[in-house]
Amino acid sequence: TNAPLLSSGETPFTPPTMEAAVPKAASQTQSTAKAQPAAAAPTCSDNLVFLDDLSIKDGSVFPPGARLDKRWKVENAGTCNWDQRYRMKLIAGTQLGAPAEQALFPARGNSQAVIRIVFTAPTEPGNYRSAWQAYNPQGDPFGDPFFIDIVVAAPTAAP
Numbered sequence: 151t152n153a154p155l156l157s158s159g160e161t162p163f164t165p166p167t168m169e170a171a172v173p174k175a176a177s178q179t180q181s182t183a184k185a186q187p188a189a190a191a192p193t194c195s196d197n198l199v200f201l202d203d204l205s206i207k208d209g210s211v212f213p214p215g216a217r218l219d220k221r222w223k224v225e226n227a228g229t230c231n232w233d234q235r236y237r238m239k240l241i242a243g244t245q246l247g248a249p250a251e252q253a254l255f256p257a258r259g260n261s262q263a264v265i266r267i268v269f270t271a272p273t274e275p276g277n278y279r280s281a282w283q284a285y286n287p288q289g290d291p292f293g294d295p296f297f298i299d300i301v302v303a304a305p306t307a308a309p
Contacts, residue, residue, distance in 0.1 A: 194228065194229040194230035194231075194259065195228045195229050195230060196228040196284075196286045196290075196292040196293065197227040197228035197292060198226065198227065198228075198284045198292060198293025198294055199224060199225040199227045199293065199294055200222065200224055200293075200294040200295075200296050201222075201223040201224055201225055202222070202223040203220075203221075203222060203223075204221040204222060204223050204264060205220055205221045206218060206219075206220045206221075206298060206300065208299040209299060209300070209301060210300055210301070211300070211301045211302075212300055212301070213302070213303055213305065214271060214272065214273040214274070214275070214302055214303075214305060215270060215271055215272075215273055216270070216271040217268065217270060217271075218246070218268065218269040218270065218271055218298065218300065219266070219268050220266065220267050220268070220269060220298045221264050221265065221266045222264070222265045222266075222296045223262060223263075223264055224262070224263055224264075224265055224293075224294075224296065225260075225262050225263075226257040226258065226259055226260065226261055226262075226263060227260065227293070228259055228292070228293075229259040229260070230286070231256070231257070231258045231259055232255070232256050232257045232258075232263075232284075234253060234256070235286075235287035236253070236254040236284065236285065236286060236287065237251055237252065237253060237254055237284070237285045238251070238252055238253075238254045238265065238267075238282050238283065238284050239251045239252075239282065239283055239285055239291075240280065240282060241281050241282060241283045241291075241295060242279075242280075242281040242295075243278070243279040243280040243281050244272065244278050244279070244280050245280065246269035246270060246272065246278065246280045246298070247269055247270030248267050248268065248269050248270075248280070254284050254285075267282070267298075269298060271300065271302050272302055273302075274302065275302050275303060275304040275305075276301070276302055277299075277300075277301050277302075278298075278299075278300050278301075278302060279298070279299045279300075280297060280298050281296075281297040282296050282297060283295045
């Protein structure tokens with residue numbers, strides 16, 4: 151045979167493989183980096199504080215069918231910025247011709263904003279209240295509710 155003969159204490163030479171060429175510390179660092187979870191995104195808090203009725207004071211009297219431009223001054227007292235995903239929804243009372251769900255006015259955290267809804271007075275005389283609440287993108291209500299409270303007067307008869 152042409153195979154080289156080894157003496158009893160010798161071992162054959164084996165060329166290094168790619169695995170052996172990568173230092174052990176480097177391969178451990180790479181696998182450790184992959185195993186670490188990504189940092190959690192910071193969370194913010196939602197809050198709305200009612201400050202004032204800017205138009206249509208409670209108990210204001212209107213004729214049947216009148217257009218009602220209601221504005222409230224509020225504070226975004228939370229740390230979340232209100233964007234297009236934030237909503238306001240009717241929670242009690244009469245819809246008064248307004249959509250039951252609308253976009254909440256955008257506002258940065260810890261700033262003031264004006265919320266506006268255009269209503270229509272009912273044709274029937276009486277007392278009417280429409281109560282609204284802010285909702286975050288997860289669908290959770292937050293903050294103070296805000297409302298319009300009006301009186302629709304009976305039409306006066308012409309002489």
